[in-house]
Amino acid sequence: MSIIDVEGVTKIYRQYKRFPGFAGAVRSLFTRQYTEETAVRNISFSIKEGEAVGYLGPNGAGKSTMIKMMTGILVPTSGSLHVLGNVPHQARKPNARQLGVVFGQRSQLWWDLPVMDSFDLHQSIYRIDERRFRDNVQLCTELLALSDFLDKPVRQLSLGQRMRVEIAMSLLHEPRVLFLDEPTIGLDIVAKDHIREFLRTVNREKKVTIILTTHDMKDIEAICPRILVVNKGNLVYDGTVASLRQKLGNEQRVTIDFRYDPGEVDVEGLSLLEDNGPRKTFLAARGGTVVFELVSRMAKRYPVEDVSLEGADIDSVIRRLYQQLAEQDKSKIQIS
Numbered sequence: 001m002s003i004i005d006v007e008g009v010t011k012i013y014r015q016y017k018r019f020p021g022f023a024g025a026v027r028s029l030f031t032r033q034y035t036e037e038t039a040v041r042n043i044s045f046s047i048k049e050g051e052a053v054g055y056l057g058p059n060g061a062g063k064s065t066m067i068k069m070m071t072g073i074l075v076p077t078s079g080s081l082h083v084l085g086n087v088p089h090q091a092r093k094p095n096a097r098q099l100g101v102v103f104g105q106r107s108q109l110w111w112d113l114p115v116m117d118s119f120d121l122h123q124s125i126y127r128i129d130e131r132r133f134r135d136n137v138q139l140c141t142e143l144l145a146l147s148d149f150l151d152k153p154v155r156q157l158s159l160g161q162r163m164r165v166e167i168a169m170s171l172l173h174e175p176r177v178l179f180l181d182e183p184t185i186g187l188d189i190v191a192k193d194h195i196r197e198f199l200r201t202v203n204r205e206k207k208v209t210i211i212l213t214t215h216d217m218k219d220i221e222a223i224c225p226r227i228l229v230v231n232k233g234n235l236v237y238d239g240t241v242a243s244l245r246q247k248l249g250n251e252q253r254v255t256i257d258f259r260y261d262p263g264e265v266d267v268e269g270l271s272l273l274e275d276n277g278p279r280k281t282f283l284a285a286r287g288g289t290v291v292f293e294l295v296s297r298m299a300k301r302y303p304v305e306d307v308s309l310e311g312a313d314i315d316s317v318i319r320r321l322y323q324q325l326a327e328q329d330k331s332k333i334q335i336s
């Protein structure tokens with residue numbers, strides 16, 4: 001069952017031009033000139049209950065704008081948008097009970113109150129049944145290791161501790177959908193891993209639908225089988241990381257250690273990437289002869305000692321996609 005339906009959604013920001021100085025201010029009052037910026041351009045997709053979807057794109061691509069529309073904070077300029085069967089900005093109250101939202105850069109916690117008091121307030125605002133509330137606090141405390149700072153005021157928490165608390169709080173009312181905007185930004189590796197593991201558990205075991213924006217590909221690898229990639233407001237890819245890798249070329253890096261520097265090496269199907277004398281790294285052409293065959297051809301002609309292969313990791317797949325988009329300015333071309 002589809003839980004989020006986005007059809008031809010566009011968001012245009014309009015900003016009125018201000019003219020400098022006093023005369024300019026007066027002029028601004030009478031001439032309402034404005035600039036327009038299309039942050040989201042005719043985007044369509046749907047998300048099923050229980051999915052975990054990564055929403056990716058370079059800076060300024062329109063990710064936060066889309067999340068804000070899905071959570072009802074912003075109103076689309078055109079198109080139709082439904083979350084849990086409701087139009088989000090018209091159903092902020094009914095949807096609030098079923099949505100959880102975490103904005104990495106902004107807090108929903110009461111700064112001066114101890115963490116547990118924030119949780120208690122959340123319980124009364126969302127009218128969470130006492131037993132469910134206690135169970136959920138206990139589960140989050142365990143899985144996110146919160147027990148050491150439940151009685152500390154939020155302002156005293158480190159960024160990593162605060163993010164764990166933010167995520168716990170967003171789940172106490174058992175939402176069906178959880179939106180996270182850069183939930184691991186600025187955190188150390190241990191805190192990131194903790195949060196990823198927790199989100200994966202919440203998605204797989206509690207079947208909470210997750211939509212997440214991030215610039216950290218490890219978040220995607222750990223949590224999201226499906227990605228939506230946006231660029232300059234356009235949706236340019238909707239599918240799995242694996243099939244994006246296929247589409248962009250399932251290339252392999254081949255690093256060869258030679259017994260001594262063989263100088264220039266020429267084997268069809270392998271192009272030189274890095275030359276460090278006796279250690280050289282090549283890129284195996286895609287769709288060509290299998291790498292094993294290329295390496296054995298190499299070994300027949302050159303003093304090969306050792307070989308290691310490395311497939312393109314998700315970071316380099318996405319980097320390549322962004323590079324392609326930047327080079328060709330393919331903002332209107334679909335890759336999927």
Ligand SMILES: Nc1ncnc2c1ncn2[C@@H]1O[C@H](COP(=O)(O)OP(=O)(O)OP(=O)(O)O)[C@@H](O)[C@H]1O
Pocket residue numbers: 013014015037038039057058059060061062063064065066
């Ligand atoms: N309130 C606003 N008024 C005018 N323009 C805006 C507003 N908010 C965002 N924009 C513009 O819309 C575009 C998309 O912004 P958005 O914040 O959605 O991007 P993003 O993909 O989340 O970027 P980032 O990865 O940098 O957080 C940007 O060019 C931004 O300058």
